[in-house]
Amino acid sequence: xxxxxxxxxxxxxxxxxxxxxxxxxxxxxxxxxxxxxxxxxxxxxxxxxxxxxxxxxxxxxxxxxxxxxxxxxxxxxxxxxxxxxxxxxxxxxxxxxxxxxxxxxxxxxxxxxxxxxxxxxxxxxxxxxxxxxxxxxxxxxxxxxxxxxxxxxxxxxxxxxxxxxxxxxxxxxxxxxxxxxxxxxxxxxxxxxxxxxxxxxxxxxxxxxxxxxxxxxxxxxxxxxxxxxxxxxxxxxxxxxxxxxxxxxxxxxxxxxxxxxxxxxxxxxxxxxxxxxxxxxxxxxxxxxxxxxxxxxxxxxxxxxxxxxxxxxxxxxxxxxxxxxxxxxxx
Numbered sequence: 001x002x003x004x005x006x007x008x009x010x011x012x013x014x015x016x017x018x019x020x021x022x023x024x025x026x027x028x029x030x031x032x033x034x035x036x037x038x039x040x041x042x043x044x045x046x047x048x049x050x051x052x053x054x055x056x057x058x059x060x061x062x063x064x065x066x067x068x069x070x071x072x073x074x075x076x077x078x079x080x081x082x083x084x085x086x087x088x089x090x091x092x093x094x095x096x097x098x099x100x101x102x103x104x105x106x107x108x109x110x111x112x113x114x115x116x117x118x119x120x121x122x123x124x125x126x127x128x129x130x131x132x133x134x135x136x137x138x139x140x141x142x143x144x145x146x147x148x149x150x151x152x153x154x155x156x157x158x159x160x161x162x163x164x165x166x167x168x169x170x171x172x173x174x175x176x177x178x179x180x181x182x183x184x185x186x187x188x189x190x191x192x193x194x195x196x197x198x199x200x201x202x203x204x205x206x207x208x209x210x211x212x213x214x215x216x217x218x219x220x221x222x223x224x225x226x227x228x229x230x231x232x233x234x235x236x237x238x239x240x241x242x243x244x245x246x247x248x249x250x251x252x253x254x255x256x257x258x259x260x261x262x263x264x265x266x267x268x269x270x271x272x273x274x275x276x277x278x279x280x281x282x283x284x285x286x287x288x289x290x291x292x293x294x295x296x297x298x299x300x301x302x303x304x305x306x307x308x309x310x311x312x313x314x315x316x317x318x319x320x321x322x323x324x325x326x327x328x329x330x331x
Contacts, residue, residue, distance in 0.1 A: 006109075006317055030051065030052050033053065040053035041054065042055070105276075111187050115286070118276070126280055129306075149208070150208035153307075154201040156200075178201055189227065195317065198309040198317065199306045201304070202304065204303040205302055206301075207296055210296040213291050213327060214323045215326075216228050222288075223288035226288040228312065230305050234302070235279055237295050238282075239284050239295070240292060241273070242290065249268065252267060264326075265326060265327060270293075275295055
């Protein structure tokens with residue numbers, strides 16, 4: 001059986017020659033199935049030269065495809081899973097990762113180049129600092145001496161009248177010696193060849209303690225073999241240390257009474273030094289060939305520090321009262 005024409009689609013407008021009729025059935029037959037129209041149920045549909053029954057009209061419509069309504073919106077374009085191309089400049093900028101912020105100078109590996117290092121506190125150094133602080137506040141320490149810059153200094157070499165405090169003094173000196181050697185060892189220094197030459201308590205009131213730029217040892221060859229350590233007992237501002245590598249400052253360390261040249265002194269202006277806040281138990285380590293100075297105490301409480309000096313065993317302990325001042329001092 002041949003398929004009917006498209007004009008028989010349900011819901012489609014009837015073409016010329018086809019029309020929906022409801023008149024009384026006569027004896028004619030369906031053009032498609034040849035059944036008598038009077039025996040068919042439902043409506044009749046006119047088609048030249050006769051009519052078709054409702055059943056044939058329904059079957060024929062299954063093979064037709066209704067056209068979309070004229071008002072239907074256009075089909076959306078297919079979505080691609082491929083990434084859209086962007087501007088080459090945008091791709092370049094997105095591919096370059098953002099640089100992390102630079103670490104503070106004291107958190108960088110300064111020892112190999114600058115020969116100074118600020119070691120963060122640990123449980124052992126905090127406990128040692130707390131014990132030193134208790135001893136430094138004792139009334140048994142009666143030999144405080146004021147020094148240049150307005151800070152006070154007390155030696156820990158002599159015995160104390162109180163046997164309990166003197167035992168504590170000896171124990172703290174031993175603990176400081178051990179802590180200092182451990183820190184120097186971590187920095188690559190052979191501490192077995194060094195002796196603990198000095199252990200002194202330092203005290204500075206608010207607004208006092210501003211020092212001139214100086215070296216702890218006046219002779220360069222000897223200074224290179226000695227090391228100063230500052231164990232901070234209270235929260236305070238650290239000792240100021242140079243931002244330039246030590247190799248750039250060699251000309252500043254002159255010999256004898258010779259004054260460094262002007263271009264060398266320009267490298268050790270205060271603007272070229274670095275300082276930061278420190279906490280009890282932090283330790284500043286310096287090769288004695290590094291220039292430095294103490295800043296004025298900015299806090300309302302006294303600043304208290306333990307000064308340690310390590311020197312070679314084969315030579316006499318240096319005199320800590322002798323220092324070198326590149327810019328000179330006014331006595």
